[in-house]
Amino acid sequence: MALIFIGSACSGKPDARQGNVAMPEEKPFSYTMRSVSKIYNNGRNAGDEQSYCKCRYPVFSGGAHADDVNRMLQSYIADSTAISPGDGKSRGGKSIELLADEFLKDYEGFRKEFGSELPYQFELSGSVPLNRPGYLTVDISWDAYTGGAHGMHHTEFLVFDTATGKRLKPEDVFLPGFAAVLNRLVDAKFRQMKGLSKTERLDSEKGTLFENVIRYNDNFALGDKGIVFFYNEYEIAAYAFGPTEIELTYSELQDILKPAFRSL
Numbered sequence: 001m002a003l004i005f006i007g008s009a010c011s012g013k014p015d016a017r018q019g020n021v022a023m024p025e026e027k028p029f030s031y032t033m034r035s036v037s038k039i040y041n042n043g044r045n046a047g048d049e050q051s052y053c054k055c056r057y058p059v060f061s062g063g064a065h066a067d068d069v070n071r072m073l074q075s076y077i078a079d080s081t082a083i084s085p086g087d088g089k090s091r092g093g094k095s096i097e098l099l100a101d102e103f104l105k106d107y108e109g110f111r112k113e114f115g116s117e118l119p120y121q122f123e124l125s126g127s128v129p130l131n132r133p134g135y136l137t138v139d140i141s142w143d144a145y146t147g148g149a150h151g152m153h154h155t156e157f158l159v160f161d162t163a164t165g166k167r168l169k170p171e172d173v174f175l176p177g178f179a180a181v182l183n184r185l186v187d188a189k190f191r192q193m194k195g196l197s198k199t200e201r202l203d204s205e206k207g208t209l210f211e212n213v214i215r216y217n218d219n220f221a222l223g224d225k226g227i228v229f230f231y232n233e234y235e236i237a238a239y240a241f242g243p244t245e246i247e248l249t250y251s252e253l254q255d256i257l258k259p260a261f262r263s264l
Contacts, residue, residue, distance in 0.1 A: 028131045029069070029162060030062035038100040040107060040120070050119040051107050053083065053100035057126035058138060065165030072167055073126075073138060073158065082144035082152055083122050107146075121145045129157075130222050135264070136160040137221045154232050155243065157221035169218060173227070178256040182216045185253070186229060189246050190214050208241050222264060226250050 033056055040051035057073065060066040075092030078084055083099050084091045085106065091099060100122075107120035122144045130137035138158045145151035159168040166172075174182060191198065194207055202209045214236060221228045226249035233239045250257065250264055 026133060027062070028133055029060040029066050029136060031058040031060045031128060031131070033057070033126075034059050034096075036096050036100055038097075038104060040104050047117060047119075051104065051121065053103045053122045055083070055096050055100065055122075055124040057096075057124065057140065058128055060136075063162050065162060068165030069136065069138075069160050069162070072160075072165075073140070076140060076156065076158065077124065080156070081122075081124065081140075081142050081154070082146065083124070083142075110147075118147060119145065121151070130224065132264070134162055134260075135222055136162050137223065139221065150239070153243075155219075155230055157219055157228070157230060159220065159222050170216060170220060173220075173222075173258060173261050174253075174256050175258055179216070181256050182253075183214075185248055186216050186246055187214055189248060190244070193246070208237050210236060210238075222261075223247070227253060 035054075035056045037054045038052065039049055041048045043049045055077070057077065060069050071092075074096070075090075077096060078091040078094055078099055083096075083103050094102075103120065103122055110120070111117060122142065124140065124142040126141075127139045128137070129139055136159070138160070139155065140158065141153075141155040143151055143153050159173075160166065161168055161172070170178070170182075187202075190196075190202070191200070196202070196207055201207055201212045202214060203212045216229055217231060217235075219230045219232070221230065226247050228245055228247045231237075231244040231246075233241075233243055236244060250262065254262060
């Protein structure tokens with residue numbers, strides 16, 4: 001096992017908070033990048049190095065609710081990624097190191113039961129697209145292979161109010177009744193990206209979607225210039241088309257944003 005801590009300097013300018021929301025932290029969180037890397041059987045035999053579990057993710061400090069954010073990130077990694085078996089049992093209280101050990105133990109059991117030496121692989125990479133006083137966006141992306149025609153990939157954005165430690169949903173960012181307007185903006189941006197007219201179908205060969213509709217989702221990121229809505233493979237289109245990413249600027253969203261988010 002290798003456990004590495006890498007420091008990262010973080011800075012940002014305070015932004016005004018308006019409306020009935022908590023006052024922000026005076027400065028952004030600090031964070032380090034923690035890495036956990038484990039190889040099956042410690043790579044003793046030829047081919048062992050092809051089965052591994054590697055994670056690199058941020059650990060936050062410097063704020064009253066930094067530990068709350070860290071716990072939520074740990075729980076997400078433990079319970080919502082392929083590092084753990086999908087049996088419905090929560091593993092949020094286990095360390096990433098222990099989860100990595102269990103991932104490779106599952107592989108050992110698979111080898112013994114089926115006599116297969118196909119590898120098990122899990123690799124997770126975290127990043128911090130936005131770290132400002134009051135708001136934080138964390139990107140958790142992972143790839144896994146545990147058999148099948150192809151591997152799995154998923155990207156999840158987690159947005160936090162650092163003054164409370166709460167993970168934000170679209171309802172926390174947008175004004176009441178926002179859904180219809182936001183869906184029209186998402187539809188228009190997607191059509192622009194694909195070169196579709198207002199009347200062409202989204203489920204056409206050119207549109208590539210499963211259905212003739214696209215809506216906002218809960219997998220969103222606050223960024224420097226706007227808000228990104230991210231759709232993973234299979235969510236709205238076939239695997240072959242990859243993920244879909246739609247970014248709307250804060251200017252485009254002004255009419256439906258809550259006041260606290262208009263000056264990001």
